[in-house]
Protein backbone atom coordinates (compact mmCIF):
# COMPACT_ATOMS: atom_id res chain seq x y z
CA UNK A 1 0.00 0.00 0.00
CA UNK A 2 1.21 3.44 -0.83
CA UNK A 3 2.49 5.53 2.06
CA UNK A 4 0.05 8.19 3.03
CA UNK A 5 1.35 11.57 4.14
CA UNK A 6 -0.61 14.16 6.04
CA UNK A 7 -1.00 16.28 2.88
CA UNK A 8 -1.98 13.46 0.54
CA UNK A 9 -5.69 12.77 0.17
CA UNK A 10 -6.67 9.23 0.91
CA UNK A 11 -8.04 7.24 -1.98
CA UNK A 12 -11.17 5.31 -1.32
CA UNK A 13 -10.70 1.88 -2.78
CA UNK A 14 -14.41 1.12 -2.95
CA UNK A 15 -16.85 3.54 -4.56
CA UNK A 16 -20.08 4.14 -2.69
CA UNK A 17 -22.94 1.83 -3.27
CA UNK A 18 -26.02 1.09 -1.22
CA UNK A 19 -24.29 -2.00 0.15
CA UNK A 20 -22.58 0.34 2.63
CA UNK A 21 -25.90 1.53 3.93
CA UNK A 22 -27.26 -2.01 3.96
CA UNK A 23 -24.23 -3.14 5.91
CA UNK A 24 -24.85 -0.50 8.53
CA UNK A 25 -28.11 -2.28 9.39
CA UNK A 26 -25.96 -4.68 11.45
CA UNK A 27 -25.59 -1.82 13.90
CA UNK A 28 -29.19 -0.67 13.65
CA UNK A 29 -31.11 -3.92 13.95
CA UNK A 30 -30.05 -4.42 17.58
CA UNK A 31 -32.15 -1.38 18.46
CA UNK A 32 -35.11 -2.03 16.22
CA UNK A 33 -37.54 -2.27 19.20
CA UNK A 34 -36.68 1.22 20.39
CA UNK A 35 -36.65 2.53 16.88
CA UNK A 36 -40.11 1.14 16.14
CA UNK A 37 -41.42 2.74 19.37
CA UNK A 38 -39.91 6.05 18.28
CA UNK A 39 -41.43 5.66 14.85
CA UNK A 40 -44.92 4.94 16.22
CA UNK A 41 -44.69 7.98 18.51
CA UNK A 42 -43.61 10.09 15.57
CA UNK A 43 -46.51 8.86 13.44
CA UNK A 44 -49.00 9.82 16.16
CA UNK A 45 -47.29 13.18 16.57
CA UNK A 46 -47.51 13.78 12.81
CA UNK A 47 -51.19 12.76 12.52
CA UNK A 48 -52.01 14.92 15.49
CA UNK A 49 -50.24 17.86 13.82
CA UNK A 50 -52.19 17.29 10.59
CA UNK A 51 -55.58 17.53 12.25
CA UNK A 52 -54.94 21.27 12.87
CA UNK A 53 -55.71 22.53 9.31
CA UNK A 54 -58.88 20.37 9.18
CA UNK A 55 -60.08 21.98 12.41
CA UNK A 56 -59.21 25.42 11.00
CA UNK A 57 -61.10 24.69 7.77
CA UNK A 58 -64.17 23.56 9.67
CA UNK A 59 -64.04 26.62 11.92
CA UNK A 60 -63.66 29.04 8.97
CA UNK A 61 -66.35 27.46 6.79
CA UNK A 62 -68.94 26.52 9.45
CA UNK A 63 -68.39 27.51 13.07
CA UNK A 64 -67.39 31.16 12.57
CA UNK A 65 -70.09 32.01 9.91
CA UNK A 66 -72.69 30.38 12.23
CA UNK A 67 -71.24 32.34 15.20
CA UNK A 68 -71.35 29.14 17.25
CA UNK A 69 -69.18 30.21 20.21
CA UNK A 70 -69.51 26.95 22.15
CA UNK A 71 -68.25 24.95 19.17
CA UNK A 72 -65.45 27.47 18.56
CA UNK A 73 -64.19 27.02 22.13
CA UNK A 74 -64.28 23.24 21.70
CA UNK A 75 -62.46 23.46 18.36
CA UNK A 76 -59.85 25.78 19.89
CA UNK A 77 -59.28 23.30 22.72
CA UNK A 78 -59.02 20.44 20.18
CA UNK A 79 -56.53 22.50 18.16
CA UNK A 80 -54.36 23.13 21.25
CA UNK A 81 -54.73 19.44 22.18
CA UNK A 82 -53.35 18.30 18.80
CA UNK A 83 -50.34 20.57 19.26
CA UNK A 84 -49.76 19.29 22.82
CA UNK A 85 -49.90 15.63 21.71
CA UNK A 86 -47.59 16.38 18.82
CA UNK A 87 -45.00 18.11 21.04
CA UNK A 88 -45.12 15.47 23.83
CA UNK A 89 -44.71 12.51 21.49
CA UNK A 90 -41.94 14.24 19.56
CA UNK A 91 -40.04 14.94 22.79
CA UNK A 92 -40.25 11.32 23.97
CA UNK A 93 -39.16 10.12 20.56
CA UNK A 94 -36.23 12.48 20.56
CA UNK A 95 -35.09 11.17 23.96
CA UNK A 96 -35.30 7.55 22.83
CA UNK A 97 -33.33 8.30 19.69
CA UNK A 98 -30.60 10.18 21.53
CA UNK A 99 -29.92 7.02 23.54
CA UNK A 100 -30.06 4.82 20.42
CA UNK A 101 -27.65 7.17 18.62
CA UNK A 102 -25.16 6.93 21.48
CA UNK A 103 -25.52 3.13 21.61
CA UNK A 104 -24.76 2.91 17.90
CA UNK A 105 -21.68 5.13 18.35
CA UNK A 106 -20.55 2.85 21.16
CA UNK A 107 -20.94 -0.30 19.06
CA UNK A 108 -19.16 1.00 15.97
CA UNK A 109 -16.35 2.50 18.03
CA UNK A 110 -15.86 -0.73 19.97
CA UNK A 111 -15.63 -2.72 16.73
CA UNK A 112 -13.19 -0.22 15.25
CA UNK A 113 -10.98 -0.22 18.32
CA UNK A 114 -10.92 -4.02 18.54
CA UNK A 115 -10.05 -4.26 14.88
CA UNK A 116 -7.37 -1.58 15.06
CA UNK A 117 -5.66 -3.51 17.82
CA UNK A 118 -5.40 -6.53 15.55
CA UNK A 119 -4.05 -4.73 12.52
CA UNK A 120 -0.44 -5.41 11.62
CA UNK A 121 2.37 -2.93 12.27
CA UNK A 122 2.40 -2.38 8.51
CA UNK A 123 -0.98 -0.61 8.74
CA UNK A 124 0.34 1.90 11.25
CA UNK A 125 3.64 2.24 9.38
CA UNK A 126 1.74 3.33 6.28
CA UNK A 127 -0.50 6.15 7.41
CA UNK A 128 -0.47 9.18 9.70
CA UNK A 129 -2.00 8.26 13.01
CA UNK A 130 -4.16 11.40 13.00
CA UNK A 131 -6.05 9.96 10.04
CA UNK A 132 -6.84 6.85 12.05
CA UNK A 133 -7.95 8.91 15.06
CA UNK A 134 -10.37 11.01 13.06
CA UNK A 135 -12.18 7.90 11.87
CA UNK A 136 -12.69 6.51 15.35
CA UNK A 137 -13.72 9.81 16.93
CA UNK A 138 -15.20 12.29 14.44
CA UNK A 139 -16.53 10.07 11.69
CA UNK A 140 -18.29 7.71 14.09
CA UNK A 141 -19.92 10.69 15.83
CA UNK A 142 -21.13 11.99 12.50
CA UNK A 143 -22.66 8.79 11.18
CA UNK A 144 -24.53 7.97 14.36
CA UNK A 145 -27.24 10.53 13.66
CA UNK A 146 -27.69 9.20 10.16
CA UNK A 147 -27.99 5.62 11.39
CA UNK A 148 -30.37 6.40 14.24
CA UNK A 149 -32.50 9.46 13.54
CA UNK A 150 -31.70 9.59 9.85
CA UNK A 151 -33.34 6.33 8.92
CA UNK A 152 -36.37 6.92 11.16
CA UNK A 153 -36.72 10.40 9.74
CA UNK A 154 -36.71 9.09 6.17
CA UNK A 155 -39.54 6.67 6.99
CA UNK A 156 -41.34 9.32 8.96
CA UNK A 157 -41.08 12.04 6.39
CA UNK A 158 -42.30 9.63 3.70
CA UNK A 159 -45.25 8.69 5.92
CA UNK A 160 -45.80 12.35 6.65
CA UNK A 161 -45.96 13.06 2.94
CA UNK A 162 -48.41 10.20 2.46
CA UNK A 163 -50.68 11.40 5.27
CA UNK A 164 -50.59 14.96 3.99
CA UNK A 165 -51.55 13.72 0.52
CA UNK A 166 -54.45 11.75 1.97
CA UNK A 167 -55.64 14.83 3.89
CA UNK A 168 -55.11 17.05 0.83
CA UNK A 169 -57.04 14.78 -1.53
CA UNK A 170 -59.75 14.52 1.09
CA UNK A 171 -60.06 18.34 1.08
CA UNK A 172 -59.72 19.00 -2.69
CA UNK A 173 -58.49 16.71 -5.47
CA UNK A 174 -57.79 19.36 -8.14
CA UNK A 175 -55.80 21.62 -5.85
CA UNK A 176 -53.90 18.54 -4.61
CA UNK A 177 -52.78 17.87 -8.18
CA UNK A 178 -51.53 21.48 -8.37
CA UNK A 179 -49.40 20.81 -5.25
CA UNK A 180 -48.00 17.58 -6.73
CA UNK A 181 -47.03 19.30 -9.99
CA UNK A 182 -44.01 20.82 -8.20
CA UNK A 183 -42.47 17.37 -7.62
CA UNK A 184 -40.90 16.72 -11.07
CA UNK A 185 -39.24 20.18 -11.03
CA UNK A 186 -37.75 19.38 -7.63
CA UNK A 187 -36.52 15.92 -8.75
CA UNK A 188 -34.64 17.41 -11.73
CA UNK A 189 -32.90 19.99 -9.51
CA UNK A 190 -31.85 17.34 -7.01
CA UNK A 191 -30.40 15.06 -9.66
CA UNK A 192 -28.28 17.92 -10.97
CA UNK A 193 -26.83 18.68 -7.54
CA UNK A 194 -26.43 15.19 -6.05
CA UNK A 195 -23.25 13.84 -7.66
CA UNK A 196 -21.20 17.02 -7.30
CA UNK A 197 -22.33 17.38 -3.74
CA UNK A 198 -21.15 13.92 -2.75
CA UNK A 199 -17.72 14.50 -4.28
CA UNK A 200 -17.46 17.89 -2.58
CA UNK A 201 -18.20 16.42 0.86
CA UNK A 202 -15.72 13.63 0.30
CA UNK A 203 -13.14 16.29 -0.38
CA UNK A 204 -14.04 18.00 2.90
CA UNK A 205 -13.57 14.73 4.76
CA UNK A 206 -10.15 14.28 3.13
CA UNK A 207 -9.01 17.78 3.95
CA UNK A 208 -10.17 17.52 7.54
CA UNK A 209 -8.37 14.19 7.83
CA UNK A 210 -5.16 15.80 6.50
CA UNK A 211 -5.46 18.66 8.95
CA UNK A 212 -5.96 16.25 11.82
CA UNK A 213 -2.97 14.15 10.76
CA UNK A 214 -0.69 17.18 10.67
CA UNK A 215 -1.98 18.43 14.00
CA UNK A 216 -1.45 15.06 15.67
CA UNK A 217 2.07 14.76 14.23
CA UNK A 218 2.92 18.23 15.50
CA UNK A 219 1.61 17.64 18.99
CA UNK A 220 3.73 14.49 19.23
CA UNK A 221 6.76 16.29 17.79
CA UNK A 222 6.26 19.60 19.65
CA UNK A 223 9.62 19.35 21.42
CA UNK A 224 11.53 18.79 18.21
CA UNK A 225 9.67 21.69 16.60
CA UNK A 226 10.76 24.02 19.39
CA UNK A 227 14.32 22.69 19.48
CA UNK A 228 14.72 23.41 15.78
CA UNK A 229 12.63 26.61 15.97
CA UNK A 230 10.39 25.38 13.19
CA UNK A 231 7.28 27.10 14.58
CA UNK A 232 6.92 29.54 11.72
CA UNK A 233 7.33 27.01 8.91
CA UNK A 234 4.96 24.60 10.64
CA UNK A 235 2.41 27.38 11.10
CA UNK A 236 2.61 28.04 7.36
CA UNK A 237 2.03 24.37 6.55
CA UNK A 238 -0.88 24.34 8.98
CA UNK A 239 -2.29 27.48 7.36
CA UNK A 240 -2.08 25.86 3.96
CA UNK A 241 -3.90 22.76 5.18
CA UNK A 242 -6.49 24.90 6.97
CA UNK A 243 -7.01 26.97 3.85
CA UNK A 244 -7.58 23.85 1.75
CA UNK A 245 -10.06 22.63 4.34
CA UNK A 246 -11.82 26.01 4.37
CA UNK A 247 -12.08 26.07 0.57
CA UNK A 248 -13.34 22.51 0.36
CA UNK A 249 -15.97 23.30 2.99
CA UNK A 250 -17.16 26.44 1.22
CA UNK A 251 -17.34 24.50 -2.02
CA UNK A 252 -19.39 21.70 -0.46
CA UNK A 253 -21.72 24.09 1.35
CA UNK A 254 -22.29 25.86 -1.96
CA UNK A 255 -23.94 22.70 -3.31
CA UNK A 256 -25.82 22.02 -0.10
CA UNK A 257 -27.08 25.59 -0.05
CA UNK A 258 -28.62 25.09 -3.48
CA UNK A 259 -30.98 22.48 -2.11
CA UNK A 260 -32.78 24.67 0.42
CA UNK A 261 -33.61 27.62 -1.84
CA UNK A 262 -34.60 25.23 -4.62
CA UNK A 263 -37.08 23.48 -2.35
CA UNK A 264 -38.28 26.74 -0.87
CA UNK A 265 -38.86 28.31 -4.27
CA UNK A 266 -40.77 25.31 -5.57
CA UNK A 267 -42.85 25.35 -2.36
CA UNK A 268 -43.65 29.08 -2.74
CA UNK A 269 -44.53 28.61 -6.42
CA UNK A 270 -46.89 25.80 -5.56
CA UNK A 271 -48.64 27.84 -2.87
CA UNK A 272 -49.02 30.75 -5.27
CA UNK A 273 -50.45 28.32 -7.84
CA UNK A 274 -53.08 27.20 -5.31
CA UNK A 275 -54.34 30.77 -4.97
CA UNK A 276 -54.26 31.33 -8.71
CA UNK A 277 -55.96 28.06 -9.62
CA UNK A 278 -58.29 28.15 -6.60
CA UNK A 279 -59.48 31.74 -7.01
CA UNK A 280 -59.16 32.39 -10.77
CA UNK A 281 -59.55 29.02 -12.50
CA UNK A 282 -61.88 27.14 -10.18
CA UNK A 283 -63.56 30.39 -8.93
CA UNK A 284 -64.59 31.15 -5.34
CA UNK A 285 -67.95 29.63 -5.96
CA UNK A 286 -66.42 26.18 -6.41
CA UNK A 287 -63.73 26.50 -3.76
CA UNK A 288 -64.44 27.94 -0.33
CA UNK A 289 -62.05 30.26 1.57
CA UNK A 290 -61.59 27.55 4.21
CA UNK A 291 -60.52 25.07 1.50
CA UNK A 292 -57.91 27.47 0.07
CA UNK A 293 -56.52 28.25 3.55
CA UNK A 294 -56.44 24.53 4.44
CA UNK A 295 -54.83 23.64 1.09
CA UNK A 296 -52.07 26.28 1.35
CA UNK A 297 -51.43 25.07 4.88
CA UNK A 298 -51.18 21.47 3.62
CA UNK A 299 -49.06 22.59 0.68
CA UNK A 300 -46.48 24.17 2.98
CA UNK A 301 -46.75 21.09 5.23
CA UNK A 302 -46.29 18.89 2.17
CA UNK A 303 -43.10 20.69 1.18
CA UNK A 304 -41.86 20.55 4.75
CA UNK A 305 -41.18 16.78 4.64
CA UNK A 306 -39.68 17.24 1.20
CA UNK A 307 -37.39 19.96 2.54
CA UNK A 308 -36.61 17.72 5.50
CA UNK A 309 -35.91 14.81 3.18
CA UNK A 310 -33.58 16.94 1.10
CA UNK A 311 -31.87 17.95 4.32
CA UNK A 312 -31.56 14.36 5.43
CA UNK A 313 -30.32 13.55 1.97
CA UNK A 314 -27.63 16.22 2.34
CA UNK A 315 -26.70 14.76 5.65
CA UNK A 316 -26.59 11.24 4.19
CA UNK A 317 -24.27 12.41 1.46
CA UNK A 318 -21.82 13.86 3.98
CA UNK A 319 -22.02 10.92 6.28
CA UNK A 320 -21.81 8.24 3.66
CA UNK A 321 -18.29 9.49 2.92
CA UNK A 322 -17.52 8.89 6.60
CA UNK A 323 -19.25 5.54 6.62
CA UNK A 324 -17.08 4.47 3.70
CA UNK A 325 -13.99 5.34 5.71
CA UNK A 326 -15.23 3.44 8.75
CA UNK A 327 -15.99 0.31 6.74
CA UNK A 328 -12.71 0.66 4.90
CA UNK A 329 -10.92 0.50 8.27
CA UNK A 330 -13.03 -2.43 9.42
CA UNK A 331 -12.29 -4.20 6.13
CA UNK A 332 -8.56 -3.69 6.45
CA UNK A 333 -7.31 -7.26 6.67
CA UNK A 334 -5.53 -8.32 9.85
CA UNK A 335 -2.83 -9.92 7.71
CA UNK A 336 -0.86 -11.01 10.72
CA UNK A 337 -3.61 -13.12 12.20
CA UNK A 338 -4.04 -16.72 13.17
CA UNK A 339 -4.12 -19.00 10.12
CA UNK A 340 -7.35 -21.03 9.78
CA UNK A 341 -5.73 -24.15 11.24
CA UNK A 342 -3.37 -22.38 13.62
CA UNK A 343 -2.35 -24.45 16.64
CA UNK A 344 -1.43 -23.46 20.16
CA UNK A 345 2.36 -23.68 20.19
CA UNK A 346 2.29 -25.26 23.68
CA UNK A 347 4.86 -24.68 26.43
CA UNK A 348 8.10 -23.88 24.67
CA UNK A 349 11.67 -24.53 25.74
CA UNK A 350 12.98 -21.70 23.55
CA UNK A 351 14.82 -23.49 20.74
CA UNK A 352 14.81 -21.05 17.82
CA UNK A 353 15.68 -21.75 14.20
CA UNK A 354 15.77 -19.35 11.23
CA UNK A 355 15.78 -21.38 8.04
CA UNK A 356 16.73 -19.50 4.86
CA UNK A 357 14.67 -16.44 5.82
CA UNK A 358 14.21 -13.60 3.34
CA UNK A 359 12.15 -10.54 4.23
CA UNK A 360 11.20 -7.13 2.85
CA UNK A 361 9.01 -4.40 4.30
CA UNK A 362 8.28 -3.06 0.84
CA UNK A 363 8.04 -5.19 -2.26
CA UNK A 364 11.33 -5.50 -4.09
CA UNK A 365 13.44 -4.03 -1.26
CA UNK A 366 14.76 -6.95 0.75
CA UNK A 367 16.10 -6.15 4.20
CA UNK A 368 17.24 -9.68 5.06
CA UNK A 369 18.25 -12.38 2.57
CA UNK A 370 18.64 -16.13 3.14
CA UNK A 371 19.34 -15.91 6.85
CA UNK A 372 19.81 -19.19 8.73
CA UNK A 373 20.84 -19.79 12.33
CA UNK A 374 20.00 -22.00 15.34
CA UNK A 375 19.68 -21.03 18.97
CA UNK A 376 19.50 -23.67 21.70
CA UNK A 377 17.09 -23.31 24.63
CA UNK A 378 18.52 -20.98 27.26
CA UNK A 379 21.20 -19.54 24.98
CA UNK A 380 21.83 -15.83 24.81
CA UNK A 381 22.38 -14.33 21.39
CA UNK A 382 23.59 -10.82 20.68
CA UNK A 383 22.76 -9.05 17.45
CA UNK A 384 25.21 -6.33 16.55
CA UNK A 385 26.01 -4.41 13.42
CA UNK A 386 25.62 -1.08 11.70
CA UNK A 387 22.53 1.09 11.94
CA UNK A 388 19.75 -0.07 9.66
CA UNK A 389 21.38 -3.48 9.10
CA UNK A 390 18.26 -5.38 10.13
CA UNK A 391 18.82 -6.36 13.79
CA UNK A 392 15.41 -5.19 15.02
CA UNK A 393 13.86 -6.76 11.96
CA UNK A 394 15.23 -10.19 12.95
CA UNK A 395 13.52 -10.02 16.35
CA UNK A 396 10.32 -8.58 14.88
CA UNK A 397 10.14 -11.61 12.61
CA UNK A 398 10.66 -13.96 15.53
CA UNK A 399 7.60 -12.43 17.22
CA UNK A 400 5.74 -12.65 13.90
CA UNK A 401 4.99 -8.98 13.65
CA UNK A 402 5.53 -9.41 9.92
CA UNK A 403 5.27 -12.45 7.65
CA UNK A 404 8.29 -13.70 5.73
CA UNK A 405 8.86 -13.43 1.98
CA UNK A 406 10.34 -16.92 2.08
CA UNK A 407 11.95 -19.37 4.46
CA UNK A 408 10.76 -20.55 7.84
CA UNK A 409 11.17 -19.68 11.50
CA UNK A 410 10.59 -22.44 14.03
CA UNK A 411 10.43 -22.51 17.80
CA UNK A 412 10.89 -25.98 19.29
CA UNK A 413 10.62 -27.31 15.74
CA UNK A 414 7.17 -25.72 15.21
CA UNK A 415 6.67 -23.26 12.38
CA UNK A 416 5.63 -19.97 14.05
CA UNK A 417 3.46 -18.99 11.07
CA UNK A 418 1.20 -21.94 11.95
CA UNK A 419 0.98 -21.11 15.66
CA UNK A 420 -1.66 -18.93 17.28
CA UNK A 421 -0.32 -15.44 17.91
CA UNK A 422 -1.45 -15.48 21.51
CA UNK A 423 0.33 -18.74 22.36
CA UNK A 424 3.49 -17.44 20.65
CA UNK A 425 3.64 -13.89 21.95
CA UNK A 426 2.51 -14.72 25.47
CA UNK A 427 5.71 -16.72 25.93
CA UNK A 428 7.92 -13.96 24.60
CA UNK A 429 9.06 -10.87 26.42
CA UNK A 430 9.92 -8.13 23.99
CA UNK A 431 11.39 -4.85 24.98
CA UNK A 432 11.34 -2.58 21.99
CA UNK A 433 13.68 0.33 21.31
CA UNK A 434 10.89 2.76 22.06
CA UNK A 435 10.08 2.16 25.74
CA UNK A 436 6.52 3.31 25.53
CA UNK A 437 4.93 4.42 28.77
CA UNK A 438 1.14 4.57 29.06
CA UNK A 439 -0.73 7.20 31.04
CA UNK A 440 -1.49 5.88 34.53
CA UNK A 441 0.62 4.83 37.49
CA UNK A 442 4.10 3.33 37.33
CA UNK A 443 2.56 0.29 39.01
CA UNK A 444 0.08 -0.17 36.18
CA UNK A 445 2.79 0.31 33.60
CA UNK A 446 4.90 -2.48 35.06
CA UNK A 447 2.00 -4.93 35.28
CA UNK A 448 0.74 -3.98 31.80
CA UNK A 449 1.37 -7.46 30.38
CA UNK A 450 0.42 -9.42 33.52
CA UNK A 451 -2.55 -7.99 35.31
CA UNK A 452 -2.58 -10.80 37.87
CA UNK A 453 0.94 -10.00 39.14
CA UNK A 454 1.17 -9.42 42.90
CA UNK A 455 2.69 -6.30 44.43
CA UNK A 456 5.71 -8.35 45.55
CA UNK A 457 6.29 -9.63 42.03
CA UNK A 458 6.06 -6.10 40.65
CA UNK A 459 8.55 -4.76 43.19
CA UNK A 460 10.84 -7.74 42.63
CA UNK A 461 10.92 -7.12 38.87
CA UNK A 462 11.66 -3.45 39.49
CA UNK A 463 14.44 -4.37 41.94
CA UNK A 464 16.13 -6.70 39.44
CA UNK A 465 16.28 -3.96 36.83
CA UNK A 466 17.41 -1.38 39.43
CA UNK A 467 14.22 0.65 39.05
CA UNK A 468 12.97 0.18 42.62
CA UNK A 469 15.30 2.83 44.00
CA UNK A 470 14.20 5.74 41.84
CA UNK A 471 10.53 4.71 41.96
CA UNK A 472 10.56 4.53 45.77
CA UNK A 473 12.14 7.96 45.95
CA UNK A 474 9.19 9.49 44.12
CA UNK A 475 6.51 11.14 46.27
CA UNK A 476 3.85 8.55 45.48
CA UNK A 477 6.27 5.69 44.82
CA UNK A 478 4.77 3.02 42.59
CA UNK A 479 1.49 4.92 42.54
CA UNK A 480 3.10 7.94 40.87
CA UNK A 481 1.01 9.03 37.91
CA UNK A 482 2.88 9.33 34.64
CA UNK A 483 1.70 10.92 31.42
CA UNK A 484 1.30 9.22 28.07
CA UNK A 485 4.80 8.53 26.69
CA UNK A 486 6.18 9.10 30.23
CA UNK A 487 6.94 12.74 29.72
CA UNK A 488 7.68 13.19 33.42
CA UNK A 489 10.38 10.51 33.37
CA UNK A 490 13.93 10.52 32.10
CA UNK A 491 14.85 8.35 29.12
CA UNK A 492 16.71 5.91 31.38
CA UNK A 493 13.83 5.72 33.87
CA UNK A 494 11.42 4.93 31.06
CA UNK A 495 13.71 2.13 29.90
CA UNK A 496 13.94 0.67 33.39
CA UNK A 497 10.16 0.65 33.82
CA UNK A 498 9.73 -0.92 30.44
CA UNK A 499 12.44 -3.46 31.35
CA UNK A 500 10.60 -4.39 34.55
CA UNK A 501 7.41 -4.75 32.51
CA UNK A 502 9.10 -7.20 30.14
CA UNK A 503 10.64 -9.26 32.92
CA UNK A 504 7.42 -9.48 34.89
CA UNK A 505 5.81 -11.34 32.02
CA UNK A 506 8.26 -14.19 32.77
CA UNK A 507 8.95 -15.03 29.14
CA UNK A 508 10.63 -18.14 27.77
CA UNK A 509 12.20 -16.05 25.03
CA UNK A 510 13.44 -12.61 25.95
CA UNK A 511 14.11 -9.93 23.37
CA UNK A 512 15.93 -6.80 24.47
CA UNK A 513 16.27 -4.25 21.71
CA UNK A 514 18.63 -1.51 22.88
CA UNK A 515 17.15 -2.05 26.34
CA UNK A 516 19.89 -0.23 28.22
CA UNK A 517 20.97 2.44 25.73
CA UNK A 518 19.74 5.35 27.88
CA UNK A 519 20.89 4.00 31.21
CA UNK A 520 24.00 5.36 32.92
CA UNK A 521 27.08 3.14 33.15
CA UNK A 522 26.81 2.54 36.93
CA UNK A 523 23.14 1.49 36.80
CA UNK A 524 23.85 -0.61 33.73
CA UNK A 525 26.55 -2.53 35.57
CA UNK A 526 24.15 -3.29 38.42
CA UNK A 527 21.48 -4.18 35.91
CA UNK A 528 23.79 -6.62 34.14
CA UNK A 529 24.26 -8.57 37.39
CA UNK A 530 20.51 -8.87 37.89
CA UNK A 531 20.10 -9.76 34.28
CA UNK A 532 22.60 -12.61 34.39
CA UNK A 533 20.43 -14.31 37.00
CA UNK A 534 17.39 -13.64 34.98
CA UNK A 535 18.65 -14.97 31.70
CA UNK A 536 19.17 -18.44 33.16
CA UNK A 537 16.67 -20.82 31.61
CA UNK A 538 15.51 -18.33 28.95
CA UNK A 539 16.55 -17.94 25.37
CA UNK A 540 17.49 -14.33 24.87
CA UNK A 541 18.16 -12.05 21.96
CA UNK A 542 19.96 -8.87 22.86
CA UNK A 543 20.50 -5.99 20.48
CA UNK A 544 23.05 -3.49 21.68
CA UNK A 545 25.37 -0.94 20.20
CA UNK A 546 27.45 -0.84 23.40
CA UNK A 547 29.40 -4.05 22.92
CA UNK A 548 30.55 -4.23 26.54
CA UNK A 549 26.99 -5.22 27.46
CA UNK A 550 26.88 -8.29 25.22
CA UNK A 551 30.42 -9.63 25.58
CA UNK A 552 29.27 -12.55 27.69
CA UNK A 553 26.54 -13.74 25.33
CA UNK A 554 26.80 -17.36 24.13
CA UNK A 555 26.67 -16.25 20.53
CA UNK A 556 27.24 -12.92 18.81
CA UNK A 557 25.89 -12.37 15.30
CA UNK A 558 27.20 -9.45 13.30
CA UNK A 559 24.42 -8.43 10.90
CA UNK A 560 25.41 -6.60 7.77
CA UNK A 561 24.63 -6.60 4.05
CA UNK A 562 21.23 -8.26 4.57
CA UNK A 563 22.72 -11.30 6.30
CA UNK A 564 24.90 -12.64 9.10
CA UNK A 565 28.39 -11.46 8.27
CA UNK A 566 30.05 -13.01 11.34
CA UNK A 567 28.94 -15.36 14.10
CA UNK A 568 30.71 -16.71 17.18
CA UNK A 569 31.58 -15.96 20.78
CA UNK A 570 33.23 -12.69 21.72
CA UNK A 571 36.66 -14.34 21.91
CA UNK A 572 36.19 -16.11 18.56
CA UNK A 573 35.15 -12.91 16.81
CA UNK A 574 37.99 -10.92 18.35
CA UNK A 575 40.44 -13.59 17.22
CA UNK A 576 38.93 -13.46 13.72
CA UNK A 577 39.84 -9.77 13.48
CA UNK A 578 36.86 -9.02 11.24
CA UNK A 579 34.09 -6.42 11.46
CA UNK A 580 33.18 -7.20 15.07
CA UNK A 581 36.82 -6.86 16.06
CA UNK A 582 37.00 -3.45 14.36
CA UNK A 583 33.85 -2.27 16.07
CA UNK A 584 34.89 -3.57 19.46
CA UNK A 585 38.41 -2.12 19.35
CA UNK A 586 37.04 1.22 18.13
CA UNK A 587 34.64 1.34 21.09
CA UNK A 588 37.29 0.08 23.50
CA UNK A 589 39.69 2.80 22.42
CA UNK A 590 36.97 5.42 22.91
CA UNK A 591 36.32 4.16 26.41
Ligand SMILES: Nc1ncnc2c1ncn2[C@@H]1O[C@H](COP(=O)(O)OP(=O)(O)OP(=O)(O)O)[C@@H](O)[C@H]1O
Nearest residue numbers: 125361362367385386387388389390391392393394
Ligand atom coordinates in the same frame (compact mmCIF):
# COMPACT_ATOMS: atom_id res chain seq x y z
N1 LIG B 1 8.42 -0.39 9.10
C1 LIG B 1 9.34 -0.32 8.15
N2 LIG B 1 8.99 -0.11 6.87
C2 LIG B 1 9.92 -0.06 5.90
N3 LIG B 1 11.23 -0.18 6.11
C3 LIG B 1 11.64 -0.39 7.37
C4 LIG B 1 10.72 -0.46 8.45
N4 LIG B 1 11.43 -0.68 9.58
C5 LIG B 1 12.72 -0.74 9.23
N5 LIG B 1 12.86 -0.56 7.90
C6 LIG B 1 14.10 -0.60 7.13
O1 LIG B 1 14.67 -1.89 7.32
C7 LIG B 1 16.06 -1.80 7.51
C8 LIG B 1 16.45 -2.51 8.81
O2 LIG B 1 15.89 -1.83 9.89
P1 LIG B 1 16.12 -2.31 11.38
O3 LIG B 1 15.30 -1.44 12.26
O4 LIG B 1 15.89 -3.76 11.47
O5 LIG B 1 17.67 -2.00 11.57
P2 LIG B 1 18.56 -2.10 12.86
O6 LIG B 1 19.73 -2.90 12.49
O7 LIG B 1 17.77 -2.59 14.02
O8 LIG B 1 18.95 -0.59 13.05
P3 LIG B 1 19.32 0.22 14.38
O9 LIG B 1 20.61 -0.28 14.87
O10 LIG B 1 19.43 1.60 13.86
O11 LIG B 1 18.21 0.05 15.33
C9 LIG B 1 16.41 -0.33 7.50
O12 LIG B 1 16.94 -0.01 6.25
C10 LIG B 1 15.09 0.38 7.69
O13 LIG B 1 15.06 1.57 6.95
